[in-house]
Every structure is written in C-alpha cells, then in structure tokens.
Amino acid sequence: MAESKRDYYEVLGVGKDADDAALKKAYRQVAKKYHPDMNPGDAEAEKKFKEASEAYAVLSDPDKRRQYDQFGHAAFEGGAGGAGGFGGFDFSGADFSDIFGDIFGDLFGGGARRGRSQGPMKGMNVRKSVRVTFEEAVFGCEKELDVVLKDPCPKCSGTGAKPGTTPETCPKCGGKGQVVYTQQSFFGTVQNVQTCPQCGGSGKIIREKCSDCQGTGYVSNRKKIAVTIPAGIDNGQSIRIREKGEPGANGGPRGDLLVEVSVSRHPIFQRQDMHIFSTVPISFPQAALGADVKIKTVDGEVLYTVKPGTKTDTKVRLKGKGVPSVRNSQVRGDHYVTLVIQTPEKLSAEAKEALRRFDELAGNSLNSAGTGNAASSGTGKKRKGFMGKMKEAFDE
Ligand SMILES: [Zn+2]
Numbered sequence: 507m508a509e510s511k512r513d514y515y516e517v518l519g520v521g522k523d524a525d526d527a528a529l530k531k532a533y534r535q536v537a538k539k540y541h542p543d544m545n546p547g548d549a550e551a552e553k554k555f556k557e558a559s560e561a562y563a564v565l566s567d568p569d570k571r572r573q574y575d576q577f578g579h580a581a582f583e584g585g586a587g588g589a590g591g592f593g594g595f596d597f598s599g600a601d602f603s604d605i606f607g608d609i610f611g612d613l614f615g616g617g618a619r620r621g622r623s624q625g626p627m628k629g630m631n632v633r634k635s636v637r638v639t640f641e642e643a644v645f646g647c648e649k650e651l652d653v654v655l656k657d658p659c660p661k662c663s664g665t666g667a668k669p670g671t672t673p674e675t676c677p678k679c680g681g682k683g684q685v686v687y688t689q690q691s692f693f694g695t696v697q698n699v700q701t702c703p704q705c706g707g708s709g710k711i712i713r714e715k716c717s718d719c720q721g722t723g724y725v726s727n728r729k730k731i732a733v734t735i736p737a738g739i740d741n742g743q744s745i746r747i748r749e750k751g752e753p754g755a756n757g758g759p760r761g762d763l764l765v766e767v768s769v770s771r772h773p774i775f776q777r778q779d780m781h782i783f784s785t786v787p788i789s790f791p792q793a794a795l796g797a798d799v800k801i802k803t804v805d806g807e808v809l810y811t812v813k814p815g816t817k818t819d820t821k822v823r824l825k826g827k828g829v830p831s832v833r834n835s836q837v838r839g840d841h842y843v844t845l846v847i848q849t850p851e852k853l854s855a856e857a858k859e860a861l862r863r864f865d866e867l868a869g870n871s872l873n874s875a876g877t878g879n880a881a882s883s884g885t886g887k888k889r890k891g892f893m894g895k896m897k898e899a900f901d902e
Pocket residue numbers: 659660661662663664665666667716717718719720721723724
C-alpha cells in the first residue's frame with residue numbers, strides 16, 4: 507500500500523533540493539489545477555489534489571521533510587490515517603490554516619471578501635489633493651474643497667427599490683450575502699465562503715429599481731468641505747477629516763476624507779523640514795565695510811548687520827524665523843541666509859575710477875601692471891597681455 511505511493515518530490519515536480527519558495531510555487535500550481543472546486547465531481551483530480559497537499563504538508567515542514575528524506579513514506583506509517591489519509595502525523599491546527607490561508611488566498615479571492623459580513627461597515631476613504639502657497643504652509647490656512655460624495659438616495663431612502671416597492675430577500679443566500687460551499691477533503695470538512703453570485707453580496711434582490719439611483723441606493727452630491735491646513739504642514743503630508751468619505755454600509759460610519767497637501771515653490775525661500783533657506787546678495791563695499799541689510803523672511807523684512815570683512819558664502823542664522831512645528835506652532839525652526847557678494851557688471855566712469863583708485867590704495871595697482879614686478883621677469887610679456895586685457899575690460 508504505502509509502497510505504491512508516489513515520491514513527494516515527484517508529485518510536486520520539484521528536485522530534492524527545492525527550497526520553500528519553490529515548493530510553495532509548485533504546490534500552488536498543482537493545487538490550482540486539481541482543486542475540487544475547479545473540478546467538481548472529478549475523483550481523479552481530487553485524488554491528485556490530496557496527494558499534492560500531503561506532499562506539500564510534509565515537505566514544507568523541516569522536521570517531516572528530514573524524516574521523509576531519511577525513511578521515505580515509511581516515516582509516517584503506522585498512524586491513524588486511512589486510505590488517502592495522512593498516515594501517522596498530525597496535520598491539524600496552525601499548520602493547516604497557514605497553508606490554506608497562504609495558498610488558497612488568491613484562489614478564492616482572499617480573506618477580505620470571504621469575511622464579508624452583514625454588520626456595520628465603514629465606508630471607503632476618499633482622497634483629494636490641495637495646493638497651498640509656501641506661506642500658507644508655514645502659517646496654516648483654511649481651504650474649501652469641492653468633493654463629490656455619495657449619499658443615500660432620498661427618493662428610495664437608500665434601498666435602491668422603486669418607491670412603493672421593497673427589496674426582496676435574496677433566495678440564494680437567504681439574505682446573508684454569502685454562500686458557503688462545503689466539501690470533504692483529506693483534512694476533513696472544508697468550507698469555502700463566497701459572495702453570493704445572485705445578489706452580489708447585498709442579500710437583497712431589487713425587482714423594480716429606483717429611477718433616481720438606478721437601484722444603487724446612492725446618489726452623488728457635490729459638497730464643499732472646509733479644511734483647516736495646520737501651520738507647518740509640509741509638501742506631501744495628508745490631513746484626515748473623519749467621516750467625510752463614502753457612506754458606510756449597514757449603519758456603519760462614513761469613510762474619511764484624506765487631503766494631500768502640495769506646497770508651491772517659493773521664488774526665494776527653500777524649505778527643509780522646519781528650516782528655511784535663502785540667499786541674500788550684498789555688495790563688495792557692504793561686505794568690506796559692514797552694513798545694515800534688509801533680509802526677507804516669512805515674517806517680513808528684518809534688519810541684519812553685516813560685519814566688516816564679511817566673506818562671500820557667509821551663513822547667517824535668523825533664529826526662530828523658520829517654519830512652526832506642525833504639532834506645536836510655538837516651536838519654530840530657523841532661517842538660514844547665505845550672504846553672497848555681488849560683482850558689479852555695469853559701472854559708471856566715475857565708479858570705475860573710484861575702483862581703480864581703491865585698487866591702487868589696496869596695493870594691487872592695476873595701472874602699474876606690466877611695468878611692475880611682472881616686467882622684470884622673462885614671462886612679463888604674457889602677464890602684461892593678461893593684465894592689459896583686464897584693463898581693457900574695465901575701460902569699455
Ligand atoms: Zn433611489
């Protein structure tokens with residue numbers, strides 16, 4: 507009897523070194539092909555299905571697989587199993603449900619539909635997006651969204667049936683919305699619960715449909731929903747507005763409205779988390795001599811004193827001028843400013859003269875170039891050419 511059993515690896519069509527994933531994949535294929543639901547009344551298919559299930563049950567269990575590899579089918583003989591049964595090992599409890607849930611989930615539409623209940627169910631969430639300016643994100647704002655939502659049809663009070671008629675209880679499922687298929691298999695009685703094909707899960711049959719909602723029981727309404735965007739919200743973050751989504755079923759609450767915020771770019775400010783960054787141009791004299799400069803922040807202009815001798819790319823921190831925390835608007839980030847020294851492109855003759863004079867005084871005499879140190883060396887000619895060009899550029 508046991509000797510006539512096919513090799514488990516052969517049954518699943520895998521090699522002796524097959525790993526868990528390969529086993530599962532192989533079993534999934536065989537189980538799909540021979541599952542009794544797919545082959546009603548086919549005894550041969552059922553036998554093959556049981557054979558494959560048994561093979562998978564053994565090979566997917568490391569201990570049992572080791573025993574099988576060592577002793578073959580003899581490892582499981584002498585137990586309580588009958589013909590086509592499971593021999594001497596226990597195949598109940600978690601093992602079974604794991605395999606079943608895992609492998610058959612996709613065969614029969616998964617647990618979600620299987621577990622469809624007639625109790626109150628929350629409605630679907632609705633997603634919307636809203637665009638705000640940089641400043642609106644920093645300080646918060648109020649927005650009004652146009653949202654199309656379903657409501658129970660007022661004409662039929664949500665039943666979907668023509669006024670004066672009532673929906674009938676579905677004869678196929680008796681109003682439960684789901685049907686249970688029972689079958690015998692090697693591990694006992696198995697129940698498959700599926701959505702009732704006749705009523706689509708509602709448990710009711712509508713003979714004459716309501717003309718307003720075409721029997722759905724719902725009508726769509728355009729609604730204006732006010733959204734408070736909190737100060738400090740960042741691009742891509744969402745706000746949940748409870749129970750402003752699609753209606754629930756069987757007295758369940760509405761779903762939620764999820765509003766995703768997208769923040770527009772700002773021409774001068776960049777943001778990273780709670781901090782703001784910007785670049786502020788200053789003139790060379792301002793950098794050299796020091797000056798009070800106006801710096802734009804989200805709170806308006808602030809006066810900042812540039813120290814004498816400031817270098818370009820100097821970073822300045824304006825404490826507390828950043829973005830408020832979305833959790834606590836009393837807490838604010840900082841504003842980091844990069845001071846960049848600008849080189850003038852257009853100068854009056856007078857300004858040029860002043861610059862030349864400055865250069866001389868600073869000891870970098872432009873006019874003496876070529877006649878100074880450079881001229882005394884052999885490479886003087888080249889240098890003169892370069893400085894000459896510089897001079898021409900300033901003379902233009
Ligand atoms: Zn209606």
